[in-house]
Amino acid sequence: MNDRLDPMSNLDLDAPDTYLDSNELIINMGPQHPATHGVLRVILKLDGEKVLGTECVIGYLHRGVEKIAENRTYTMFNPYVDRMDYVAAVSNGLGYCEAVEKLLNVEAPARAKYIRVILTELNRIASHQLWLGTHALDIGAMTPLFYTFRDREEILKIFEKYCGARLTTHAFRIGGCQYETYAGFEKDVKNFLTFVAPKIDEYETLLTTNRIWLERTKNVGVISAADAIALGVTGPVLRASGVKWDLRKAQPYAAYADFDFEIPIGENGDTYDRYLVRMAEMRQSLRIIEQAVNGIPEGPIMGKVPKVIKPPVGEIYHSIEAPKGELGYFIVSDGSTQPYRIRVRPPSFVNLQALDIMVRGLLVADVIAVIGTLDIVLGEVDR
């Protein structure tokens, strides 16, 4: 990690234009590239097709979300967090609301917590479906993308019926939920559970035992548990390396303590294991949703939150298990209606650090596979 790459060091700009010398090839992958999941720019140093080193250049989607927070009230900032990881907006909202609730020292009512769990887990499935589709597309399998999008649509429909928005949902409020579930919510969710379980099997028939898929993902982008921990990697990437670490179990938030589910882990920490872990996670999410929707309690959906949110002076760090890993909010309050500072610990940003050690010595095609398997969202990396 110390030998950081200076992409220009080997370039002699006065040298005659020829490819016949033995210089390494420096390639800019991105920010406009079909497979860098947005506007990631990776500078690749290549020897033929072999990757000698990478340098990630980020910031093309920087919107200053954390700075915006300092000029908004706590309530006003809530919708902004949806724009970070826009494919898992519900998780972002959950993390933020819970962090502020912790700062205010209020608790959401049990019913609100259950609604939160259901929506967040639905969102986890949606996020993993999007990951699967794009990851498979990167590796060259076009068809899973359309299958996953077809099924993700059902989740988005539930979101739309619940809060009117499909992607950037703004589903939760500080202290609970704004909306009561609509009539037929439970039925819709249960229908979705029976609908999607065979669909996940369908994705697996296309990929899990596919010879080409195995060759493209096995032993590609291996990261050891020690390396992953040292880099702060979290989420499915960490779990695929064999570390049983899931914040839903390790420090239960919302209503996760009430549910029975397992943490799927991998062994080799390669791209294939990460694929299997995420597929298993989708099934575990279905289990959680099923328990939550069956045991959803009656009662209020908003806790006792003052009209004007003015947390006491202090600071708080609260993190949740977002689909991509540990999503943390560090909030400093100066006692006013606006946060003094909000710092987000986005999982994509931290996981992206692992790219370099994962792809060194592999080929160009593997860089694409590894970027896909890290499941980054540039909105979250750049914020």
Add this chain to the structure above:
Amino acid sequence: MPNFIMSYLGSTLTPGQAGNQFWALIYVLIIFAGVSVAVIAMNWIERKALAHFQIRLGPMRVGPHGLLQPFADALKLMLKEDIIPSEADQFVFWVAPLIGLLAAFTVYTVIPFGPSQAVSDMNIGILFMLGVSSLGVLGIVVAGWASNSHYPLIGALRSSAQMVSYEVAMGLAVVSAIVMTSLNSTGTGTLSMIGIVQAQQQQGVWFIFKFFPLGFIAFGIFAIAMVAETNRAPFDMAEAESELTAGYHTEYSGLRWSLFMLAEYAAMIAVSSIAVTLWLGGWMRPFPNLLHAPAWDFIFSLFPGLTFGALAAIALLGTVRMPSHSFFKIQRVGLAVFAGLLGLIALLLLVIAVAGRSADSGLAARFNDGIGYVYWFVLKVSVFMYLFIWYRATWPRYRFDQLMKIGWKVMLPISLGVLVVTAIVGVIF
């Protein structure tokens, strides 16, 4: 009418062999037009089939069921600005797509659509075909090089390495089919494309079933190698969209880009034609030796007409199923006209089949035979074209090193082994 036009009509030789330049030119024009139409049709079918694999509808807006989409695309590509990057090697950049196109189309001179339905029949036909079709790689390499840009360069290098290594396995598979041609009663093998099909006729077996499973393995090797040879999924490394943006034609746009596409599809049809000629009996209808009674001849000669009739019925069904909103009126009329056109062709073909029933009815019989040959040949080729689409919808892409590993370490030894065993078995039996 001049003598050279009419005199050829009774001939059973190809125009090239008969030395009749006029008919050779006519054949060239027919094949050029036919292949271009096939590419256009293939474009539409691929988009539609791929869409249906992927629970989409595909093109639906331009014409009924998107039937006019390829024409709209062609028009768009022709009207686009012709961009040559300033850093590119202007002349080479200009000439590269033409090389690919030329190589892809030249191959068709020896493809036998029937015993006399070819431009020419060279005694080295298959060698000529392999040689010319492998020239296509030159266009790709030169395009990547002339673009003076990283992604095209990598794409071009990938494709050259890939094509060269798969050509070896492909060539050996072809040789094992050629070895089979020498097992005639006369004992002389042939490299002529027409001769290869006739050898299958004489031996009474398609070479895919000859010495089962030897012919089948050789065919399988060829079928895999030809996908790699034409840079199609799952071996589309050279233009791997998610890795190299567009590979060797990243810097190309407009008409030049469309020439690459035309060349790719023409090459796909060409290699499929080789596979059909070598292993699947070329122009022959199923069971020509078993079911050779005139009645069978008549039944099989009805197939082209019936196929077009079925297509017309499908189009008619589409017309009926179209929503009865006034918005669809023009599309509806268009599709009905299209169905009518297909129906007319079907009727014409059926009339020819009935008129040419007996061999002594002269021109009609000759027409009837020719239509039958071309029909069965095209039908077999279209099976391969469908497979190309199916592969693309189903499989992920191989990595470059894995592709080379399969080419050199798996397919080359197998094809070599099949060749040796075929030769030994051929000598013994």
